[in-house]
Amino acid sequence: MGELLRVDDLRTYFYTEAGVVKAVDGVSFVANEGEPLGLVGESGSGKTVTVLAAMGIVSRPGKIVSGKIFFKGEELDHKSEKEMRKIRGKKIGYVSQDPNSSLDPLFTVGNQLVEVIRTHFEDTKDQAWDKGVKLLKLVGIPEADTRMRSYPHELSGGMKQRVAIARALAGEPELLVADEPTTNLDVTIQAQVLDLLKTLGKQLNMSLILITHDMGLIAEMTKRVVVLYAGKVAEEASTLEVFQTPKHPYTAALLASVPRLDRKEVLVPIGGGIPNLITPPSGCRFHPRCAYAKQICIDQIPPLEESGQRRLVACHRWKEIDLRRKA
Amino acid sequence: MPEALVEVQDLVKYFPVYQRGVLLKKKVGDVHAIDNVSFKVGRGETLGLVGESGCGKTTTGKVMLDLETGDSGKVLFEGKEVHESLKKAPRSEKLALRRSMQMVFQNPYGSLDPRMTVFDIISEPFVIHKHIPHVEWKDRVYSLLKLVGLEEYHAERYPHEFSGGQRQRISIARALATEPKFIVADEPVSSLDVSIRAQILNLLEDLQKKTGISFLYISHDLSSVRQVSQFVAVMYLGKIFEYAPVNQVFDKPLNPYTMALLSAVPIPDPVRQTKRIILPGDVPSPVNPPSGCRFHPRCPYAAEVCKTDEPPLRELGSGHLVACHFAEKFA
Numbered sequence: 001m002g003e004l005l006r007v008d009d010l011r012t013y014f015y016t017e018a019g020v021v022k023a024v025d026g027v028s029f030v031a032n033e034g035e036p037l038g039l040v041g042e043s044g045s046g047k048t049v050t051v052l053a054a055m056g057i058v059s060r061p062g063k064i065v066s067g068k069i070f071f072k073g074e075e076l077d078h079k080s081e082k083e084m085r086k087i088r089g090k091k092i093g094y095v096s097q098d099p100n101s102s103l104d105p106l107f108t109v110g111n112q113l114v115e116v117i118r119t120h121f122e123d124t125k126d127q128a129w130d131k132g133v134k135l136l137k138l139v140g141i142p143e144a145d146t147r148m149r150s151y152p153h154e155l156s157g158g159m160k161q162r163v164a165i166a167r168a169l170a171g172e173p174e175l176l177v178a179d180e181p182t183t184n185l186d187v188t189i190q191a192q193v194l195d196l197l198k199t200l201g202k203q204l205n206m207s208l209i210l211i212t213h214d215m216g217l218i219a220e221m222t223k224r225v226v227v228l229y230a231g232k233v234a235e236e237a238s239t240l241e242v243f244q245t246p247k248h249p250y251t252a253a254l255l256a257s258v259p260r261l262d263r264k265e266v267l268v269p270i271g272g273g274i275p276n277l278i279t280p281p282s283g284c285r286f287h288p289r290c291a292y293a294k295q296i297c298i299d300q301i302p303p304l305e306e307s308g309q310r311r312l313v314a315c316h317r318w319k320e321i322d323l324r325r326k327a
Numbered sequence: 328m329p330e331a332l333v334e335v336q337d338l339v340k341y342f343p344v345y346q347r348g349v350l351l352k353k354k355v356g357d358v359h360a361i362d363n364v365s366f367k368v369g370r371g372e373t374l375g376l377v378g379e380s381g382c383g384k385t386t387t388g389k390v391m392l393d394l395e396t397g398d399s400g401k402v403l404f405e406g407k408e409v410h411e412s413l414k415k416a417p418r419s420e421k422l423a424l425r426r427s428m429q430m431v432f433q434n435p436y437g438s439l440d441p442r443m444t445v446f447d448i449i450s451e452p453f454v455i456h457k458h459i460p461h462v463e464w465k466d467r468v469y470s471l472l473k474l475v476g477l478e479e480y481h482a483e484r485y486p487h488e489f490s491g492g493q494r495q496r497i498s499i500a501r502a503l504a505t506e507p508k509f510i511v512a513d514e515p516v517s518s519l520d521v522s523i524r525a526q527i528l529n530l531l532e533d534l535q536k537k538t539g540i541s542f543l544y545i546s547h548d549l550s551s552v553r554q555v556s557q558f559v560a561v562m563y564l565g566k567i568f569e570y571a572p573v574n575q576v577f578d579k580p581l582n583p584y585t586m587a588l589l590s591a592v593p594i595p596d597p598v599r600q601t602k603r604i605i606l607p608g609d610v611p612s613p614v615n616p617p618s619g620c621r622f623h624p625r626c627p628y629a630a631e632v633c634k635t636d637e638p639p640l641r642e643l644g645s646g647h648l649v650a651c652h653f654a655e656k657f658a
Contacts, residue, residue: 042520156609186379187547188606188625191591195605213521216593220600239597257525259554261577261592262599267554269525273490 010067038222093168099160110148338400375556435494
C-alpha cells in the first residue's frame with residue numbers, strides 16, 4: 001500500500017475585508033493507494049479548501065500560508081504552475097459538487113473532453129475524440145457518439161455529473177478527488193453515480209478521496225476517515241473504528257444527530273452553530289458545543305495525539321470519556 | 328387512522344408548456360405536476376410526502392393551501408372545500424381558514440424579509456388576522472420565540488444576523504403565529520447543515536406533541552421522513568405510488584420504486600450495508616409521462632401489462648395502499 005497524497009500541517013487563510021478567515025488551520029493526513037479516504041465535516045470545516053490547496057488551485061483572497069504537500073513523495077509546493085498543470089488532471093482528477101458550474105456551457109461535451117485529453121497526451125484531434133467517446137461509454141452514457149456533440153444544458157443533472165467524472169478521468173489519474181459528487185443529485189441518480197465511482201476505482205486501479213457531509217456515504221464508500229471541524233482535524237481512523245468507537249465528541253455527536261433509514265431513534269442534536277472562522281473559539285474549537293468541555297478545553301488547543309494503531313484524535317479528554325453508542 | 332383534518336380528493340394540476348413563436352405563444356403540452364392524487368392528513372399527525380425532484384410534491388403542498396389552484400379535484404379542510412371557501416365565503420371566514428393552514432418554506436434565506444426585524448416578521452400575522460390584541464403582541468412574540476428555541480433579545484434583530492438553522496426557527500415561529508392546525512413544511516431541513524437538521528426535526532416533533540398540530544412534511548430525504556412522520560406517501564411523476572403507515576413503507580415496501588428509493592439511501596453504518604437496487608436511466612419528463620405505469624421504463628419487474636395499463640392505487644393489507652400490478656408478489 002503506497003502513499004499517494006500527503007498533506008502536512010497545511011494552513012490556508014482567506015484575507016477578506018472582514019478579517020482573516022482561517023479556513024484550514026494545520027491539517028495533516030495521508031491518502032494511500034487502494035484505501036478510499038473520506039474527508040467529512042460540515043460546511044465551513046475546510047474540507048474543500050484542503051484539497052483545492054493540495055492541488056494548488058486556491059484563488060485569491062485565499063493563500064496557502066504554510067504546510068507541505070507531497071504526491072508520491074514528491075513535494076508539490078515548489079513546483080511551477082506549468083509543472084502543476086501536468087499533475088492536475090494527469091495524476092489527480094477532480095470532480096466538483098456542482099456539474100452545472102464546472103462544465104463550460106459554451107462548449108460541447110466533446111470539446112471539453114478533447115481539451116483535457118490533448119493537454120495531457122500527444123494525441124491528434126481525431127484520436128482524442130475517439131478517446132472521449134470511450135470515456136463517455138466508460139461512465140455509462142448511452143449514445144456516446146451523439147452526446148459528444150451535446151452542450152451541457154441538453155443533459156440531465158446525473159448525466160452532467162457523469163460527464164464531469166469522464167473529464168476527471170481523461171488524464172488517467174492515479175487519484176480521484178470527488179467533492180460532494182452526489183449532493184445535487186436525486187437519490188436514485190446518486191445510487192447510479194456511487195456505483196459508477198466504485199466500479200471505476202476497481203477497473204482503473206484508481207484511488208479515491210471523497211469529500212462529503214453525509215455519514216452514509218462515508219460508511220459505504222471509504223475505508224479511512226478524516227473528520228474535520230472548523231479547519232482542524234478532529235479525528236482520523238479507519239471507517240469502522242470511527243463508526244463503532246468514535247473517540248472525539250464531535251464525531252460521536254455527528255453520528256447521533258443523523259436520522260437513520262433502518263430504524264427510528266432519538267436524535268441528539270448538536271447545540272449551537274458552526275463557529276466563525278475569523279475569530280474561532282479559543283482552545284479546542286469545538287468546546288462551545290461540546291457536552292464534555294472543561295476549563296482546559298477553553299484554554300488550550302488539544303494536540304492531535306495517537307490513540308491507537310493508525311488512530312489520531314485531537315481532544316484533551318479522549319482517555320476519560322466513553323463515547324460508544326448504545327446500539 | 329384518526330379523523331382526517333385535511334383531505335385531498337382526485338387532485339389534478341397541469342402546467343401548460345408554451346413554445347414562443349414570432350408573435351404568439353403556442354401551447355405545446357402540459358407538465359403533469361399532479362395527476363389524480365388522493366390522501367388524508369390525520370389530526371395531530373404528520374404525513375411525509377417523498378419523491379425525487381419534479382415529482383409534484385411541492386405543487387401538492389401549494390395546492391393544498393390554495394397557493395396554486397388545482398385544475399380539478401378537491402381539497403377539504405375539516406370537511407370544507409378550501410378553494411370554494413376562499414373564493415366565496417365572507418372575509419372573516421376566509422381569514423379564519425387562512426389562519427388555520429400555514430407553510431414553512433425550504434429556503435430560510437429567501438423566505439424572510441431582510442428589512443423586517445424578527446419581531447415584525449412574527450407579528451405580521453397579528454396585523455392581518457387581528458386575533459391578538461395589540462397589547463399582547465410582545466408577550467406572544469416572546470413566547471413563540473421561546474417555543475422554537477430562540478431568546479427574547481432576538482426579536483430586535485434582522486434575519487441576516489442569524490444562521491440558517493435559526494432562520495428556519497424564525498419561519499416556523501411565523502407559521503405558528505396564526506395558531507394553525509395544519510402546516511405544510513416544504514423541505515424544511517434540506518438547506519441546513521447536518522448537525523443543525525436534528526435540531527429542527529426534534530423541534531417539529533416537540534411542537535406536535537405540545538400543540539397537536541398536523542404536518543405535511545415534504546422531503547426527498549427518506550431518513551428524515553422516517554424520523555418525523557406517522558404516515559408516508561411516495562410520489563413519482565405526479566402519482567402516488569405507495570401510501571401507508573411509516574413502518575410499513577420502510578420495513579415492507581410493496582412498490583418497486585419505493586424499494587429502489589429506500590435501497591439507494593446510504594446507511595451510516597459500515598457493517599450494515601444492504602444490496603442496492605440501481606435504477607437505469609433518469610426520471611422521465613413530466614410533459615410526456617410514459618404510458619401505463621409511469622415507472623415501467625425503469626422498473627426491474629416491468630411486464631407487458633405495465634406498459635399499457637395504469638395500476639390503480641389499491642389497498643393491500645390494513646391501510647397499506649400501493650399502485651403496482653404485482654404488489655402481491657412483494658408482500
